Amino acid sequence: MMKKLLAVSIMVVLCGSLLAQQENVSSQGRSYVEFEPLNTVAVRPGVITPVQFTFHVKRGYHINSNKPTTPELIPTTLGFTPPPDLVIAKVQYPAGQLTSFPFDPTQKLSVYSGDVVVKAVIIPQRAAPTGTYTVHGEFKYQACDNNACYPPKKLPVQFDLKVSKGTRKSTRPRPNRQSPNIH
Amino acid sequence: MKSSVIFVSVVVVVITGLLFLGKSFTPRPPGVAQASNNEDQFNGKPAPDFELPQLGAKGKTLKLSELKGKAVVVNFWATWCEPCKIEMPWLVDLQKKYSGEGLQIIGIAMDDTDDKTISEFAHKMGVNYPVLKGSEKVADLYGGIDGLPTLFFVDRSGKIVEHELGLRSLSVIEANIKKSLGSSESARAAATQ
Numbered sequence: 001m002m003k004k005l006l007a008v009s010i011m012v013v014l015c016g017s018l019l020a021q022q023e024n025v026s027s028q029g030r031s032y033v034e035f036e037p038l039n040t041v042a043v044r045p046g047v048i049t050p051v052q053f054t055f056h057v058k059r060g061y062h063i064n065s066n067k068p069t070t071p072e073l074i075p076t077t078l079g080f081t082p083p084p085d086l087v088i089a090k091v092q093y094p095a096g097q098l099t100s101f102p103f104d105p106t107q108k109l110s111v112y113s114g115d116v117v118v119k120a121v122i123i124p125q126r127a128a129p130t131g132t133y134t135v136h137g138e139f140k141y142q143a144c145d146n147n148a149c150y151p152p153k154k155l156p157v158q159f160d161l162k163v164s165k166g167t168r169k170s171t172r173p174r175p176n177r178q179s180p181n182i183h
Numbered sequence: 184m185k186s187s188v189i190f191v192s193v194v195v196v197v198i199t200g201l202l203f204l205g206k207s208f209t210p211r212p213p214g215v216a217q218a219s220n221n222e223d224q225f226n227g228k229p230a231p232d233f234e235l236p237q238l239g240a241k242g243k244t245l246k247l248s249e250l251k252g253k254a255v256v257v258n259f260w261a262t263w264c265e266p267c268k269i270e271m272p273w274l275v276d277l278q279k280k281y282s283g284e285g286l287q288i289i290g291i292a293m294d295d296t297d298d299k300t301i302s303e304f305a306h307k308m309g310v311n312y313p314v315l316k317g318s319e320k321v322a323d324l325y326g327g328i329d330g331l332p333t334l335f336f337v338d339r340s341g342k343i344v345e346h347e348l349g350l351r352s353l354s355v356i357e358a359n360i361k362k363s364l365g366s367s368e369s370a371r372a373a374a375t376q
Contacts, residue, residue, distance in 0.1 A: 030329075072262040072263050072304065073263055073265070074263045101265070103265065103266040103269050103350050104265065104266075104268075104269055107265075109265065142263060144264075144265065144266070145349075147266055147349040147350040147351075148264075148266060148330035148331060148332070148348060148349035148350065149261070149263065149264040149265065149266060149267070149330060149331050150329070150330050150331075151293070151331075152263075152295075
């Protein structure tokens with residue numbers, strides 16, 4: 001009997017917390033895009049390392065591409081504030097899918113839906129100290145569905161970066177000798 | 184052992200069902216209000232009053248309560264909202280068509296951009312009704328404005344008769360305008376109040 005009561009109590013708590021989480025999501029405002037967490041990126045000072053970030057646009061929604069078709073539309077962007085001596089550069093956005101929507105079948109908009117992969121390169125300066133850093137960034141987007149648009153959002157993005165000393169030489173010449181944060 | 188599993192399963196199903204029932208009977212948070220439905224939290228309630236700067240009107244403001252006696256359509260929109268652009272020419276036409284009967288459409292721009300950009304955009308769209316610069320405070324009064332366009336149809340006595348989230352057809356918008364204009368008798372009654 002005690003086991004039964006214990007099992008029931010656990011289940012009630014689990015159900016309650018599940019529902020509370022759902023309620024919490026709705027009260028904090030909806031998000032339309034999810035960031036796929038990245039494994040720790042290993043880099044070596046002076047070595048340019050490619051990296052890619054994957055975002056999932058929720059089903060039924062679309063977001064503007066990085067190059068929307070009209071100037072009023074808010075482009076999707078990805079930005080970072082890397083630690084000193086590290087640069088994240090050459091951010092490459094995928095081409096938008098030219099799509100027309102029921103609200104205006106005559107016009108095609110440049111949008112992303114489903115998976116969005118943004119590529120970039122990490123350039124640790126030769127002076128970059130070894131260690132693990134957490135890089136913070138922001139994915140800015142504005143989502144719509146087939147008949148409404150939703151306020152612009154900023155999705156926090158973060159990943160770990162491990163700088164370790166290596167013997168391999170740089171794959172490309174150093175961009176410049178300036179401090180990487182002065183750009 | 185088998186009876187324990189069945190007992191626990193039944194209890195979990197019943198509790199989960201009760202929790203979901205309770206959740207569905209709880210009033211929706213304002214931000215998730217959807218297009219016209221019967222459990223609408225706004226319909227029949229007085230439209231929250233606001234005073235906002237009118238774009239291109241040299242510092243003038245517009246107060247909703249000053250329009251009492253008129254049927255008012257409060258249109259939340261933004262320059263970055265493509266469905267809003269579809270709706271705007273309809274609103275322009277409807278303003279022309281029903282202004283003689285006492286309709287006043289008000290556009291509330293929810294952009295973060297500068298006033299000049301919004302005014303120029305509205306001008307380009309041929310907007311013939313006042314455009315106000317929206318604020319979070321006013322949006323909150325109207326349930327947070329979860330999506331755009333959002334239309335509130337206010338009758339001559341200042342009560343919300345309908346509201347729509349997202350683009351609806353011209354015929355739906357026009358039907359709601361007629362609802363807010365009401366019969367000529369109610370119009371006279373409101374005018375004499």
